[in-house]
Amino acid sequence: MMNFKKSLLCVTAGAALSLSAAAAETTLRIATWLPPTNPQNATVWPTWKKWVEEATEGRVEVVVENYTGHPKTIYDAVEDGIYDVGFSVEAYLPGRFKLSGVAEIPGEITDAETGSVALWRTYKDYFEPADEYNGFQLLGLFVHGPGQLHTKFPVNSLDDLKGKKMRVGGGLINDLAERLEVTPVSAPSPKSYEMMQQGVVDGTFLPAQEQRFFRLSEVSSDLTLFPKGLYTTAFSIVMNQDVFESLSKKDQEAIMSVSGERLSQLAGAAWGKADDDGILEAKEKGVNVVFLSESDQRVKDLNKLSEGIDQLWVNSVSDRGIDAKAALADFRKYVNTINSKK
Known part of the structure; x- marks a missing residue:
């Protein structure tokens, strides 16, 4: 009887795994490059994986893989479809991503969570039309602690x-x-x-x-x-645009419902706590x-x-077609508003 019960449990477990695997229509491979103990790997990716898989009802599976190349090449790896999702330091590619530098100005933020949320909101209000993430679906923006x-x-x-x-x-x-x-x-x-x-x-x-x-x-x-x-330093979390667009509208919306400001805040909070x-x-x-x-x-x-470093940033983005002074003013407003609610 005991052997029968064990066999039944094994069959049931195997069936559950098969159903789970069958339910996943898409697997997203994430490239990550920091130590396993880093908050991005210990907290952010596992949490986002859970969010995505729950939001898509198991249709999208998330797998995190170690990336051994220079972190600046992750952007190319994602854009070329070698990986589906990745993150890196935007300053590693000088000239490509300029706008997020608003969060890097000395003395602007006291903690990573505040800076990350303020950066995402400023992006949505001012930076999005500049299309700096052409070729990507931008999933989140965050900064590390001071x-x-x-x-x-x-x-x-x-x-x-x-x-x-x-x-x-x-x-x-x-x-x-x-x-x-x-x-x-x-x-x-x-x-x-x-x-x-x-x-x-x-x-x-x-x-x-x-x-x-x-x-x-x-x-x-x-x-x-x-x-x-x-x-501080700005990071972006990006997804291959073609892969994102290959998903059903329902799954696109599900992924973005657990990304954007929510993912940015998660990353900022995790990195800030690690300080x-x-x-x-x-x-x-x-x-x-x-x-x-x-x-x-x-x-x-x-x-x-x-x-004057704030003015250096304003000058550096003059070719992006955005109102940099207004963006900086609103970034500061967001920081103050968020801090006042803590």
Whole structure:
């Protein structure tokens, strides 16, 4: 009797799996490039997978696959149909994506969730007609938490940064790096550990979470935290346009119902929460963690150095046919509105 019951359970389970597999009419392959513990892989993708599969009643299955190439090539991989969905840092492709730089201006946001929602709303209000995502179905936009200083030396004043080799990832942080008089070394963020360990750079600009996820706590002596960070970085989540259009109208609407602002907020919240984990990791590993207040001279000096970077962004998007000043004003309005509701 026991064997019969086991056999019956196996048959039932197998039938359920077969039905589940049969119900999936489309499989979306996601290219991801960060460590498994990163919030994008630990939280964002699993959650969105669940949302999509539930919203499409199982007709669309989502599979996440590791991408080993340079993260900037994910856009080509998705556009060419090698993968169906992916995400990456927009600044890795300078000149192609300019508008999201509104969220990268120093001192504009205090947390990733707020910045991500404000960026999506600004995109819908101002940036969409510029068609920067031609060839893609844009699923979401988000930013990581405020970028901070991870260094192999103490930063008692901004003068301590002069001449130091610092990894930068592109975007408006490059303009700030120039004003800080550091020697910029361009490289994707996952290279930070190796470059610091080997002495190629003296530090890196990244959110606090990377003390844990990129193990920077092993190669940093100091983590200097500015109240609003030094910058942030914009990411986009994109889907191959042809694949999206090949879906039924019902499934297109289902996917977008769990994407857009909802996905942007999910990603921003997950990345922002991870900063707390990074700070805790740094403390546990003996890194000198310094929290700066608005009254600290280093913060005042940074604010002075950052003056005019907002205008640099306005000037940089003059060829996009949008009202950049109005977009910046509304982005700031969204940030303030969202913060006031927290």
